[in-house]
Amino acid sequence: MRTVYVIAHPESTHHVECLVGGWYDSQLTSAGLRAADAIADALRARIAMQVDVELFASDLRRAARTATVIGNVLQVPPVLDPRLREKSYGEAEGKPREWLDRRFVRPPVLGERMRHDEGISGSETIAAFAQRVYAAMDAIRQRDCDHQIVVTHGGAITFVVAAWTMLPIEALGYARFHAAPGSITELREDDYFHNRQVVRLGDTRHLSRERL
Template sequence: MRTLYVVTHPEAKHHIEGVVGGWHDSQLTPAGVRDAVSIAQALRAHVPDGAEVELFSSDLQRTRRTAEEAAELFDVKPKLDRRLREKSYGQAEGKPQEWLDRRFVPPPAVGERLEHDEGVAGSETKAAWAQRIYAAMDEILQRPCEHQIIVTHGGSLTLVVASWIKMPIESVGYASFRARPGSITTLREDDFFHNRQVVSLGDTGHLDSAKAG
């Protein structure tokens, strides 16, 4: 049995400043740090005591800081992988969201979507984004560990899940799996049929419980 816990980092400064994230290396807010603690505690409650755990994370500050909380509870060192980053928005990164909105060219309903030019210099295509996430996932899943944690970004979650269910890259142009910041998505593969389940998508119950407490 293999279980993956895919974490979307919690609130970061670009969320509250209204600027474009992508590869813009913003830090977690104080609220985001508190949520990272809740995420780590929720993960610890789900993984059996004594089980081997591997932890992978995007190398940007907001994901790395999130991963550090889980690393401390599981006594593991995060494996940082730049391929798990969010989509790059090129020239738009760190600029006001409205700057990007004025220039952004949405993909067509029918036609080329993976190599679509969004009208922003240096912006990554969805094809390039998908290829690097799929490559990272291939390497993670070649490892025999039964409990793996992946800390990534809200947009990249779609491609992690698509890779998990073996969706062909040529089909991901239409895929979208949405989740709030600070969510945990649970993926599981059984030992008999080797079916790959999406057990839960974008769960934030751990955040709601922390706020209620």
């Protein structure tokens, strides 16, 4: 049985400063670092010491640092993959959220949503975002390892989960799977039918214990 643990990186400086994230290369806050420790401990409790583990992460600092903390505990080096980055918001990245909100063009209720132009120069379409996350997940899924960890971003979780369940990209115009910062999503594939499950989506119980 294969299990994939998908981590949404924890609190970063752009969260607390109310800045647009995307490819803006923000860092983990002190709270984010404590959450990364809690994530690593939670994964160590779920994954036996003697089994092989693979660890993949977005190359943006907030995800890469989270992966480094996890890798130190599980004794596995992270493989950084830019395809696991958050959606690019082009010229909005690093700017105040209100700057983006004033210019953002919402997708239509009906019609073309995946290739919709959001009105922000250099911003990725949802279709382009989905395609690169799907490519990363296809490469991960083709590897022969029963325990894999993917450290990515909250917006990317939708396409990680959708890729895992083999949903066609063109069907995702309205689909969103929410996973809070620092959460763990658990995906599983059985060895007999090769059915793929979403066992847990956005689990944050380990963070509650960390705050005690």
